Amino acid sequence: MLFPHPLLDALRAAPGTSAFEHAGRTVSRGELLDLIRRLAGALADAGLGPGRALAVRTALTPEAFAAHMAAHALGCRVVGIPSGHTPAQLAHVLGMDVDAVLVDPSTAAPELMVKPALSLGPCAEAVDLLAHPDDGRPLTVQGRPDDVAALMFTSGSTGRPKGCAITYRALSEHWAWQPRTWGPFAAAFARDFERYLLFGTLASMVVMEFVAPCLLGGGTAVIPEEDGRPPFPYAIERHRITGSIITVPRLFQMLRLLEERPADVGSLRALMVSGSPISAKRLAAAAERLGPVVYQGYGQTEAGNVAMLTPEHIAAGRGLDSVGRPHPGVEISVRDEDGWELPPGLTGEIHVRSPYVMAGYWGEEEETRDTLRDGWLNTRDLGHLDDSGFLHLAGRTRDVIMVNAMVVYAGPIERVLASHPDVAEAYVTGAPDEDTGEAVHAFVVPPPGRIPDPSALSALVRAELGEDSGPKTITTVAGVPVSTGGKPDKRALLARLL
Structure with missing residues (x-):
């Protein structure tokens, strides 16, 4: 059964039960299904359909989830944009054959309005999908199995986000979205996610993967x-x-x-x-x-x-x-x-x-x-x-570091640091950290007569690559130790610090 059919069927089967709790309100499965239907009509009237791409950056709300599912019902490619991208990274993502951008009042920003803009609520220079007239048209699933359903992003080795292309066929066979084929493991998750604490961003693969057992299994997602x-x-x-x-x-x-x-x-x-x-x-x-x-x-x-x-x-x-x-x-x-x-x-x-x-x-x-x-x-x-x-x-x-569950590459950080006139060489590694999972630690070798300013270097990295790439420590060293194979020994550098 092609995605998102199983979800729509589950909503139809129990319209009076609670799907979401958010901001003091409850959204039933019937109300969520109706919202998906109305938003699908509004997106279609905006020119979206099979093979078209909708970039989404919104807050976490029932309306945002409904918009994702409406775009999937139309067979669109949903490009989830997480927060934290630098302007250059955002421009790179929006250059991935995106046809329109969806925002809401809390996320609308000029750098997102470079494509036709749609919104969930009133926003300047954007068409409010929630104000679109409801013409009562039925909700139909129009996706094609081999079309890309979603682009989920991870950091690239060059510092540019890489879009992981997930097809409609893949989502249709995904364990989380097919309750008819659930084994004991998935069924247990569905039972235990009766009241599921939902936070983060719908642009995350793992967030979408685990909200599915909750909603398909009859549970309530609590924001x-x-x-x-x-x-x-x-x-x-x-x-x-x-x-x-x-x-x-x-x-x-x-x-x-x-x-x-x-x-x-x-x-x-x-x-x-x-x-x-x-x-x-x-x-x-x-x-x-x-x-x-x-x-x-x-x-x-x-x-x-x-x-x-x-x-x-x-x-x-x-x-x-x-x-x-x-x-x-x-x-x-x-x-x-x-x-x-x-x-x-x-x-x-x-x-x-x-x-x-x-x-x-x-x-x-x-x-x-x-x-x-x-x-x-x-x-x-x-x-x-x-x-x-x-x-x-x-x-x-x-050479990657997991910071706040996000992949951070050492190479781009080293290149940004080495671009500063106070840095001749830069070496970056990671170490376990109780606050962020792992943390970035940088070691820089200055040119003769230069004294690097760690705060300025850290700000440079954050501006170029985003907050998660910012080093927790920046240590000035006279030179880098080398391994027996002649390569820079980052473990030896880290041992000096920890």
Whole structure:
């Protein structure tokens, strides 16, 4: 059944039940379905349809979710724009064959109005879709299986965002969006996400992946109000949340807050931890504090969810130093540098195959060929499978750092730093950080007579590459140590700091 048919059918089946809670209001499934229908008509009248591209940057609201689904019903390519892009990065994304841009009153900005602009609410220089007359036209799904349904972005090795192209066929076979084929794992998520704490951005692959079991399984997605307090743990207590996803830094923050001022989080039944590495010790401590509700997930924007460690594994003390077993429908192959598959226990590059792996990087043919071969995605991560099928991560072949669950490349940061007249050489690496998962640490070698200003260098990086790329520390060194192979030894540099 072609996406988003399963969602629309689920909304029709239980129109009186709650789909969203947001800003003191409840939006029923029937109301959400009607909103999707009306927005699809408005988008169609704006010239959008199969194969056309709608870039979306909005706040997280039921209307925004409905707009995404309306565009998908029309067969559009939805280009989700996360916050934090620099003007150059935003221009790069909008140059990806985008036909129109959708904003709302909180996100409208001049740099987004370079394409025909649509809005969810009154905005200057934009057509308000919510004010479009409702002509009662029926909602029909017009997507084509091999058309691209969504572009989800990850950072590129050059500092430009890469758009991961996910087809309608891939979303139609995605585990999260097909309740008729749910196995025990997905069905359990749907039950446990009865009241799902939804936050972040719909431009995120993982956010969209985990809101699906909630809405398809009869649950309610709760968008917490902004009250100055972290949603974890206080929104859990206030809204009696049963399930959510959480990054490692937010998990650490939540555990610290629970120590300082206890909150009732006993309603939790499933908490998916993902986005960056977490030690076995910290994972076990989280499970001990929160109970048998903690999952750990490993995935990529290019591949969706790849592997998962369940509360049952954690309770049994199995695989705590792993990221779990492959998700149903996912195949994992660990290979050596020549592409030969390695037996359990030997470390190599992790390759993934599943029905919902991306079709490629939009407009990046060479990068796509390097990443996708014969249906297998090279994750560029290193690891091994053990005899029980648990996947253990060992590092990355790419020089990347996971900051706030976002991929940050060291290379572009080094190039920006080296462009400053006070820097002759720049070296960037990452290290675990309880606030951000991992943090960027930079080491610079100045030219003779120059004294680098760390604050100025950090501001330069943030202006060029975005907030997540900003170094936590910038250390001036006289020179860089080298390894026995003659390459810069970043581990030795980091050892001087930590």
